[in-house]
Amino acid sequence: xxxxxxxxxxxxxxxxxxxxxxxxxxxxxxxxxxxxxxxxxxxxxxxxxxxxxxxxxxxxxxxxxxxxxxxxxxxxxxxxxxxxxxxxxxxxxxxxxxxxxxxxxxxxxxxxxxxxxxxxxxxxxxxxxxxxxxxxxxxxxxxxxxxxxxxxxxxxxxxxxxxxxxxxxxxxxxxxxxxxxxxxxxxxxxxx
Amino acid sequence: xxxxxxxxxxxxxxxxxxxxxxxxxxxxxxxxxxxxxxxxxxxxxxxxxxxxxxxxxxxxxxxxxxxxxxxxxxxxxxxxxxxxxxxxxxxxxxxxxxxxxxxxxxxxxxxxxxxxxxxxxxxxxxxxxxxxxxxxxxxxxxxxxxxxxxxxxxxxxxxxxxxxxxxxxxxxxxxxxxxxxxxxxxxxxxxx
Amino acid sequence: xxxxxxxxxxxxxxxxxxxxxxxxxxxxxxxxxxxxxxxxxxxxxxxxxxxxxxxxxxxxxxxxxxxxxxxxxxxxxxxxxxxxxxxxxxxxxxxxxxxxxxxxxxxxxxxxxxxxxxxxxxxxxxxxxxxxxxxxxxxxxxxxxxxxxxxxxxxxxxxxxxxxxxxxxxxxxxxxxxxxxxxxxxxxxxxx
Amino acid sequence: xxxxxxxxxxxxxxxxxxxxxxxxxxxxxxxxxxxxxxxxxxxxxxxxxxxxxxxxxxxxxxxxxxxxxxxxxxxxxxxxxxxxxxxxxxxxxxxxxxxxxxxxxxxxxxxxxxxxxxxxxxxxxxxxxxxxxxxxxxxxxxxxxxxxxxxxxxxxxxxxxxxxxxxxxxxxxxxxxxxxxxxxxxxxxxxx
Numbered sequence: 001x002x003x004x005x006x007x008x009x010x011x012x013x014x015x016x017x018x019x020x021x022x023x024x025x026x027x028x029x030x031x032x033x034x035x036x037x038x039x040x041x042x043x044x045x046x047x048x049x050x051x052x053x054x055x056x057x058x059x060x061x062x063x064x065x066x067x068x069x070x071x072x073x074x075x076x077x078x079x080x081x082x083x084x085x086x087x088x089x090x091x092x093x094x095x096x097x098x099x100x101x102x103x104x105x106x107x108x109x110x111x112x113x114x115x116x117x118x119x120x121x122x123x124x125x126x127x128x129x130x131x132x133x134x135x136x137x138x139x140x141x142x143x144x145x146x147x148x149x150x151x152x153x154x155x156x157x158x159x160x161x162x163x164x165x166x167x168x169x170x171x172x173x174x175x176x177x178x179x180x181x182x183x184x185x186x187x188x189x190x191x192x
Numbered sequence: 193x194x195x196x197x198x199x200x201x202x203x204x205x206x207x208x209x210x211x212x213x214x215x216x217x218x219x220x221x222x223x224x225x226x227x228x229x230x231x232x233x234x235x236x237x238x239x240x241x242x243x244x245x246x247x248x249x250x251x252x253x254x255x256x257x258x259x260x261x262x263x264x265x266x267x268x269x270x271x272x273x274x275x276x277x278x279x280x281x282x283x284x285x286x287x288x289x290x291x292x293x294x295x296x297x298x299x300x301x302x303x304x305x306x307x308x309x310x311x312x313x314x315x316x317x318x319x320x321x322x323x324x325x326x327x328x329x330x331x332x333x334x335x336x337x338x339x340x341x342x343x344x345x346x347x348x349x350x351x352x353x354x355x356x357x358x359x360x361x362x363x364x365x366x367x368x369x370x371x372x373x374x375x376x377x378x379x380x381x382x383x384x
Numbered sequence: 385x386x387x388x389x390x391x392x393x394x395x396x397x398x399x400x401x402x403x404x405x406x407x408x409x410x411x412x413x414x415x416x417x418x419x420x421x422x423x424x425x426x427x428x429x430x431x432x433x434x435x436x437x438x439x440x441x442x443x444x445x446x447x448x449x450x451x452x453x454x455x456x457x458x459x460x461x462x463x464x465x466x467x468x469x470x471x472x473x474x475x476x477x478x479x480x481x482x483x484x485x486x487x488x489x490x491x492x493x494x495x496x497x498x499x500x501x502x503x504x505x506x507x508x509x510x511x512x513x514x515x516x517x518x519x520x521x522x523x524x525x526x527x528x529x530x531x532x533x534x535x536x537x538x539x540x541x542x543x544x545x546x547x548x549x550x551x552x553x554x555x556x557x558x559x560x561x562x563x564x565x566x567x568x569x570x571x572x573x574x575x576x
Numbered sequence: 577x578x579x580x581x582x583x584x585x586x587x588x589x590x591x592x593x594x595x596x597x598x599x600x601x602x603x604x605x606x607x608x609x610x611x612x613x614x615x616x617x618x619x620x621x622x623x624x625x626x627x628x629x630x631x632x633x634x635x636x637x638x639x640x641x642x643x644x645x646x647x648x649x650x651x652x653x654x655x656x657x658x659x660x661x662x663x664x665x666x667x668x669x670x671x672x673x674x675x676x677x678x679x680x681x682x683x684x685x686x687x688x689x690x691x692x693x694x695x696x697x698x699x700x701x702x703x704x705x706x707x708x709x710x711x712x713x714x715x716x717x718x719x720x721x722x723x724x725x726x727x728x729x730x731x732x733x734x735x736x737x738x739x740x741x742x743x744x745x746x747x748x749x750x751x752x753x754x755x756x757x758x759x760x761x762x763x764x765x766x767x768x
Binding site (some may be wrong): 007008011012014015016017019020021022027028029031033035047050052054056057058061065070079177179 | 581582584585588589591592593596599600601648651652655657659665666669670673674678679680683707746749
């Protein structure tokens with residue numbers, strides 16, 4: 001089964017997710033610089049979410065690029081991942097509009113955690129389809145980055161209840177870890 | 193006539209339908225867990241609709257994959273299907289915001305029924321174009337799953353007037369039936 | 385210059401136009417059948433606009449399919465067409481929410497007229513690029529359907545000031561004329 | 577690494593940006609021509625932004641067309657560009673709804689300036705990847721148009737504080753400069 005339409009559909013959904021978040025930047029009625037100030041927290045959460053969706057698109061691109069084909073399980077693992085990603089505009093807005101209050105920041109982290117689990121399922125389903133000896137499986141490897149992210153997310157969610165800024169800071173750390181996402185798969189492919 | 197742009201346009205519309213539903217999850221003004229409670233029914237209907245649009249994309253993907261070409265009738269059958277699917281965000285929100293009240297749940301079922309009829313028309317137009325002896329026609333076969341779904345939808349819509357939860361439960365049953373959608377066509381293609 | 389990305393971008397814009405119109409179907413707060421009644425005019429204008437965008441996509445698909453390449457003029461003619469099409473969700477909502485009042489129906493017609501002029505510019509720029517003797521130019525021919533549509537649109541806009549239903553009726557007539565849009569180009573291609 | 581999905585993702589995001597701007601044209605409750613009058617400034621800013629996003633799509637199309645491959649740096653330079661472009665619907669609405677007041681017009685210019693810087697980064701990352709002697713690098717050349725645009729944007733932003741119409745006028749000048757964007761790259765490719 002071809003992977004072309006899976007990529008096209010995912011590109012479409014990710015493009016919409018990354019773009020409709022801007023609709024939550026409510027246009028102020030006043031026309032001075034002051035009017036932009038209440039938007040700053042929404043804007044900051046917008047930046048982090050934009051980077052996150054960009055990272056997911058980037059990694060999705062790389063993983064599918066290294067894949068040769070897909071099956072029914074992969075299609076559903078992909079839909080499951082897109083489901084959690086589709087909640088990011090909601091959690092972004094909730095976190096931003098409440099100025100990084102405790103519960104919204106924790107909830108934002110929970111959705112990020114679910115996204116990373118969804119991505120893990122997708123990688124497992126692709127590995128299984130291509131076999132343990134495939135380039136793809138070797139490229140994904142033991143997924144240390146993924147496990148590390150999961151631990152930091154959980155820590156971040158928990159530490160929100162001390163102060164939400166710690167949680168937000170830790171989510172930023174995970175984003176930074178993934179910022180150069182391709183080295184793993186890219187290197188493997190180069191050494192073939 | 194190539195099927196590439198039909199797939200691209202359908203992917204685009206389905207990607208937007210599945211994603212704009214999240215705009216109906218209105219961001220609460222409060223920032224505690226309590227604030228999420230009124231969103232639970234909207235969220236549940238969001239999940240079911242997400243699964244449904246996912247199923248339609250998945251089946252559409254498979255049916256078009258098995259098709260060799262399209263004609264004007266197929267293009268319009270496809271547009272007709274997309275029309276009914278485009279109403280899902282509206283019915284999802286109405287059902288969720290009214291906590292699964294009788295009429296919205298019945299209306300949700302009517303739109304699902306129209307979607308399944310639209311999908312049936314599309315499959316008939318593709319079968320007719322490819323001929324009764326084509327792989328596609330044999331793969332779709334006598335469409336027992338489609339007929340079963342139609343019966344359950346009608347039952348579900350009717351039983352809403354006893355209790356809407358019965359209707360909602362039956363729609364979930366249809367989703368479960370279609371969850372592994374590809375076996376029919378996929379098997380046929382494998383045995384060639 | 386390849387036509388692939390022009391098709392992809394146009395598919396994307398048309399997919400979004402056809403889908404965001406549903407956001408104007410405001411979810412009612414009540415949960416009985418009565419609550420749907422005020423939506424009927426919005427729904428009727430939604431159907432007509434859905435058919436129109438479907439027709440434009442369909443014809444765009446055919447014309448680009450018959451084209452071999454594009455240039456800068458074609459890109460801008462296409463962007464110009466998309467501009468007028470992008471106003472359809474606005475005019476659809478205005479017409480529907482004001483129950484087919486005179487001015488909104490006339491304005492809806494003006495936007496349709498501008499779309500048809502935009503489409504005409506696009507066909508001229510493609511004809512010029514491919515030459516008068518090309519299959520494309522012969523297939524488009526003297527464009528009787530296009531001229532007829534323009535006349536009916538103008539008539540429809542004018543007659544709105546007697547009664548808007550006449551205008552709306554005439555727009556429906558144009559949609560019906562274009563409903564089977566491909567025969568012209570398709571036949572030409574078949575006879576080669 | 578293939579450039580196909582980068583183009584597809586960018587097409588998706590640009591298609592959504594150019595289309596959701598129309599959601600800011602709020603449907604008036606009245607149904608006479610008067611009701612459209614307050615929308616005129618929003619409409620004018622909509623036209624300028626539509627042209628701008630069209631120009632970016634057009635140039636992006638040309639630059640990627642002349643590119644042979646992409647790498648991680650290009651992917652992130654592209655995401656960075658899309659980030660600033662994604663703010664255009666917000667600044668367009670703010671500028672339009674405040675009837676071209678000083679601060680919103682200046683802010684609109686700042687976002688345009690950031691977009692042009694983002695585009696510059698993308699072109700640099702592509703030039704670096706393809707080498708100084710590549711067709712692409714020669715085609716982009718010394719980027720006089722880009723430098724000129726940056727100067728005019730800065731001038732425009734500054735002169736807003738004398739009168740915002742000067743700023744708006746200068747942004748229109750930049751749009752006019754870029755309106756025929758492809759000659760540079762297209763010519764180079766023709767002379768090979």
